[in-house]
Amino acid sequence: MKIEEFSSDHLDVLKELMNIAMGNATASIADLLQAFGTMHIPHLTITDMDGLKSQINHTISADEKYYVTKQLFGGIIGGEFIFVMTDESAANLGHYLYDVSQPSDADIMDAVIELTNILSSTIISRLTEELNTKVQFFAPSTQIISGNHIIGQDETLNYHKIIIVSTEMEFQSHKISGYIFILARDETITRLRELIDQKLEELYA
Amino acid sequence: MIDTLDHCNIVFDSLENGTLVVDEECTVWSWNKWLEINTGIVSEEIIGKNLKEYYPELDYKGFQRKIRTTLRLATPTFYDASLSNRFITIPRNKVTTSLLTTMQLQVTISPYIPTLKRVMITINDISDLHELKMTLQHRMVEIAKLNNVLKQDKQIIDANLMIVKTDCGCLITDTTEAFCHFFGYENEKLVGRSLSSIFVANKHETEFLLMKDLLQKKQKWSGEMELHKQNGEQVWMDAVISPYLDETNEIVSYTAIYHDITDKKRIELLSVTDPLTKLYNRQKFDEVCEQMLMRKHWTSVNTFGLIIVDVDYFKKVNDTYGHQIGDAVLITMADTLTKAIRTSDILARWGGEEFVILLPDVDMEKAIHAADKYRQAIEQMNVPKVGTITASFGVAVFSYGDTQETMMHRADRGLYRAKENGRNRVESVLS
Numbered sequence: 001m002k003i004e005e006f007s008s009d010h011l012d013v014l015k016e017l018m019n020i021a022m023g024n025a026t027a028s029i030a031d032l033l034q035a036f037g038t039m040h041i042p043h044l045t046i047t048d049m050d051g052l053k054s055q056i057n058h059t060i061s062a063d064e065k066y067y068v069t070k071q072l073f074g075g076i077i078g079g080e081f082i083f084v085m086t087d088e089s090a091a092n093l094g095h096y097l098y099d100v101s102q103p104s105d106a107d108i109m110d111a112v113i114e115l116t117n118i119l120s121s122t123i124i125s126r127l128t129e130e131l132n133t134k135v136q137f138f139a140p141s142t143q144i145i146s147g148n149h150i151i152g153q154d155e156t157l158n159y160h161k162i163i164i165v166s167t168e169m170e171f172q173s174h175k176i177s178g179y180i181f182i183l184a185r186d187e188t189i190t191r192l193r194e195l196i197d198q199k200l201e202e203l204y205a
Numbered sequence: 206m207i208d209t210l211d212h213c214n215i216v217f218d219s220l221e222n223g224t225l226v227v228d229e230e231c232t233v234w235s236w237n238k239w240l241e242i243n244t245g246i247v248s249e250e251i252i253g254k255n256l257k258e259y260y261p262e263l264d265y266k267g268f269q270r271k272i273r274t275t276l277r278l279a280t281p282t283f284y285d286a287s288l289s290n291r292f293i294t295i296p297r298n299k300v301t302t303s304l305l306t307t308m309q310l311q312v313t314i315s316p317y318i319p320t321l322k323r324v325m326i327t328i329n330d331i332s333d334l335h336e337l338k339m340t341l342q343h344r345m346v347e348i349a350k351l352n353n354v355l356k357q358d359k360q361i362i363d364a365n366l367m368i369v370k371t372d373c374g375c376l377i378t379d380t381t382e383a384f385c386h387f388f389g390y391e392n393e394k395l396v397g398r399s400l401s402s403i404f405v406a407n408k409h410e411t412e413f414l415l416m417k418d419l420l421q422k423k424q425k426w427s428g429e430m431e432l433h434k435q436n437g438e439q440v441w442m443d444a445v446i447s448p449y450l451d452e453t454n455e456i457v458s459y460t461a462i463y464h465d466i467t468d469k470k471r472i473e474l475l476s477v478t479d480p481l482t483k484l485y486n487r488q489k490f491d492e493v494c495e496q497m498l499m500r501k502h503w504t505s506v507n508t509f510g511l512i513i514v515d516v517d518y519f520k521k522v523n524d525t526y527g528h529q530i531g532d533a534v535l536i537t538m539a540d541t542l543t544k545a546i547r548t549s550d551i552l553a554r555w556g557g558e559e560f561v562i563l564l565p566d567v568d569m570e571k572a573i574h575a576a577d578k579y580r581q582a583i584e585q586m587n588v589p590k591v592g593t594i595t596a597s598f599g600v601a602v603f604s605y606g607d608t609q610e611t612m613m614h615r616a617d618r619g620l621y622r623a624k625e626n627g628r629n630r631v632e633s634v635l636s
Contacts (some may be wrong), residue, residue: 033270034276114270125278140283141287193327
């Protein structure tokens with residue numbers, strides 16, 4: 001099955017499922033962290049590595065420092081969850097979660113990991129639940145890097161066709177915001193299409 | 206249920222990582238063998254007690270929030286695995302390095318018995334991985350420092366040393382700023398051009414061929430070169446040209462390093478030049494004559510000649526017209542002889558109104574013939590105020606066993622004879 005066969009219908013279904021997953025994430029964060037935020041409508045694209053770079057460059061400032069957390073997930077569908085926060089947002093998150101005016105680097109790092117955990121598990125878990133499958137999450141890692149280093153040169157060989165789900169999350173009252181990118185490669189795109197087909201059959205049977 | 210939990214504890218004990226079970230209040234329900242060994246706390250002691258009693262420094266607000274998240278989302282949560290990891294402290298006994306004195310932990314909190322609000326915490330020792338990361342970071346810092354030094358060195362070299370790099374076909378691939386500045390070119394305009402195309406009019410063909418030969422043999426060549434700047438100015442360079450070979454011993458490129466020795470060459474030239482006539486002086490003539498005598502291949506038919514030339518009635522010219530006119534006669538003589546001799550001949554001012562000429566590869570007949578040609582050339586000169594003048598010539602050719610002194614002596618006798626026989630003549634003396 002060719003990746004190109006991922007039709008606009010498939011994208012529409014996936015977009016709808018992602019909307020549900022995002023809503024789930026917002027509710028979980030409100031419940032677990034007592035933070036009430038909003039998630040923007042996710043943007044879905046199938047592109048290549050250059051397209052990914054272009055989209056990241058369009059969203060993220062190349063020279064600014066960011067807390068970038070990457071977490072892999074695997075299973076029938078697998079990929080990479082990336083959560084990007086500015087220095088300022090990360091510090092505000094550390095301040096909020098640890099209830100200290102000047103959070104330490106360790107506070108900030110741990111707070112970023114914690115929020116990423118919640119975001120990835122709620123979004124991906126809900127999506128996979130809707131598609132009747134399961135995923136395994138791997139330990140995330142956070143780096144403080146400039147925007148132009150989010151995608152390394154060595155990573156360009158890892159993906160051929162990439163599906164990008166991107167959105168922005170905001171807790172305006174706490175001045176916390178971040179960008180979410182969910183990336184998956186060729187095999188997952190194919191399997192995702194198959195799972196969406198099954199879901200459609202289920203719905204219209 | 207109890208049996209199942211016991212069974213789980215047996216499994217936990219066999220694991221090569223730390224595994225503990227706690228509830229939302231941080232009460233410990235399981236503590237495996239790995240933890241017993243590495244923390245020194247036995248399970249019988251800690252089970253049923255609160256973790257806070259043993260690890261009061263742990264941030265329990267964050268920890269309990271993670272437990273709650275794990276249970277609520279039914280999915281694992283993780284501690285930050287970086288150096289700032291703040292889970293329990295476990296000492297590390299590595300002796301060979303002291304980079305990490307406590308274990309670097311990767312901590313995962315997974316749902317265990319959600320109904321009892323219990324989670325399982327797995328602790329993996331990733332200290333070796335972190336040590337490697339720290340070592341790598343340290344090396345990266347060192348490399349960055351070295352790169353900085355190299356960059357500074359490159360800037361110094363670029364600004365001060367004249368270097369040209371070419372490919373194996375001698376097409377320029379790069380030049381230093383110092384080279385471009387000295388020769389009056391722009392780097393961009395030189396790249397892709399042949400090195401020989403910018404250094405036209407190389408007068409030292411023999412040296413050029415020798416250089417080419419050595420380089421083709423993949424050897425380094427060094428020597429002096431007479432080159433021209435873009436504006437035509439002549440300069441002397443001390444050059445070293447080295448081929449760069451690849452692992453299969455094939456030439457990949459050449460590097461030429463030039464050093465300006467024009468001033469040194471000028472001083473050298475001054476030390477061997479007669480200031481009035483600009484011909485070689487006696488010292489240089491002695492040196493060249495000595496080299497000529499040392500050549501082994503002279504035979505009776507292939508030898509070299511020595512001619513002494515003396516201006517006739519020069520004292521009278523000086524007395525009549527003054528020394529300035531006398532000097533003008535000597536300068537005109539030098540110019541006339543320079544034009545008349547072969548390129549291989551060596552002409553020098555011996556002193557006063559006397560000149561000497563060395564003629565390689567001649568026999569006596571050819572030497573006399575050459576001397577007479579020079580005599581006629583002088584006879585046809587016209588010196589302002591003085592008019593025509595003449596000169597007398599004494600000729601000698603090398604014979605086996607000759608020294609400079611014996612040859613000079615015979616040529617001098619020939620000159621004396623020419624003077625005696627009426628001047629404006631060529632006379633020779635055989636050995």
